Amino acid sequence: EVQLVQSGAEVKKPGESLKISCKGSGYTFTNYWIGWVRQMPGKGLEWMGIIYPDDSGTIYSPSFQGQVTISADKSISTAYVQWSSLKASDTAIYYCTRRETQYSGTYLQKTSDRFDPWGQGTLVTVSS
Amino acid sequence: EIVLTQSPGTLSLSPGERATLSCRASQTVSSSFLSWYQQKPGQAPRLLIYGVSGRATGIPDRFSGSGSGTDFTLTISRLEPEDFAVYYCLHYGSSPPRYTFGQGTKLEIK
Numbered sequence: 001e002v003q004l005v006q007s008g009a010e011v012k013k014p015g016e017s018l019k020i021s022c023k024g025s026g027y028t029f030t031n032y033w034i035g036w037v038r039q040m041p042g043k044g045l046e047w048m049g050i051i052y053p054d055d056s057g058t059i060y061s062p063s064f065q066g067q068v069t070i071s072a073d074k075s076i077s078t079a080y081v082q083w084s085s086l087k088a089s090d091t092a093i094y095y096c097t098r099r100e101t102q103y104s105g106t107y108l109q110k111t112s113d114r115f116d117p118w119g120q121g122t123l124v125t126v127s128s
Numbered sequence: 129e130i131v132l133t134q135s136p137g138t139l140s141l142s143p144g145e146r147a148t149l150s151c152r153a154s155q156t157v158s159s160s161f162l163s164w165y166q167q168k169p170g171q172a173p174r175l176l177i178y179g180v181s182g183r184a185t186g187i188p189d190r191f192s193g194s195g196s197g198t199d200f201t202l203t204i205s206r207l208e209p210e211d212f213a214v215y216y217c218l219h220y221g222s223s224p225p226r227y228t229f230g231q232g233t234k235l236e237i238k
Contacts, residue, residue, distance in 0.1 A: 035227070037173075037229075044216065044229060044230075044231050044232045045165075045167075045173065045216055045218075045229045045232070046229065047218075047226070047227035047228070047229060050225075050227075059225050059226075061226065061227075095172055095173070097173075100178075102179075110160065110161075110222075111160050111179060112160055112161070112178050112179040112182065113160070113161045113163075113178075113220040114163040114175055114178040114179075114184075114218070114220075115163070115165075115173075115175065115218070116175035116178075116184060117174075117175070118172040118173055118174065118175075119172065120172055121172050
């Protein structure tokens with residue numbers, strides 16, 4: 001069974017640093033991109049970025065570029081998001097998810113791109 | 129930058145009824161890269177539909193997707209009590225690589 005298991009809830013103060021994790025199992029971790037998605041309290045889903053664990057190639061949403069660092073350690077099948085200096089506005093649930101793509105045809109044209117499955121989420125609370 | 133607008137914001141229906149949820153893109157997008165997700169309170173999102181009309185593993189056939197160009201629809205043919213949740217559409221754009229979520233439609237029991 002393909003699974004993504006995230007680290008537990010965190011309570012931090014403004015200005016502190018934090019690194020949360022997402023461990024993949026049941027598949028070859030290095031073959032799939034991992035995405036991160038933020039959900040602020042009572043709000044919708046926001047894409048933060050994706051990482052390819054095999055070479056740590058990363059693509060950030062412009063909204064999150066410079067605000068977080070996405071990384072991965074392929075030796076332990078784990079992806080991370082980290083903050084160097086948290087703000088109250090970072091309070092949210094953070095989800096990791098696996099990027100699934102499909103290709104077909106002679107020239108391997110991409111025919112699908114979606115996120116499946118999802119981790120259970122990590123609640124990050126930043127409060128003084 | 130593509131913007132996805134979902135409507136209605138809230139949809140109030142009864143079990144057994146048909147639900148039609150809309151996702152409109154601000155410009156023409158590839159239907160291959162449009163997917164739908166269900167999120168229940170306190171749970172992570174779950175993939176329902178991908179490539180506009182493909183159903184994810186384990187998703188009942190009462191869920192279907194359609195559309196092209198700028199207008200996409202998620203239809204739930206006959207609502208079950210467990211279908212009341214928030215639904216999001218998502219698009220992947222390749223130039224530059226970027227994912228965009230719609231703001232969500234809350235499907236509530238009438």
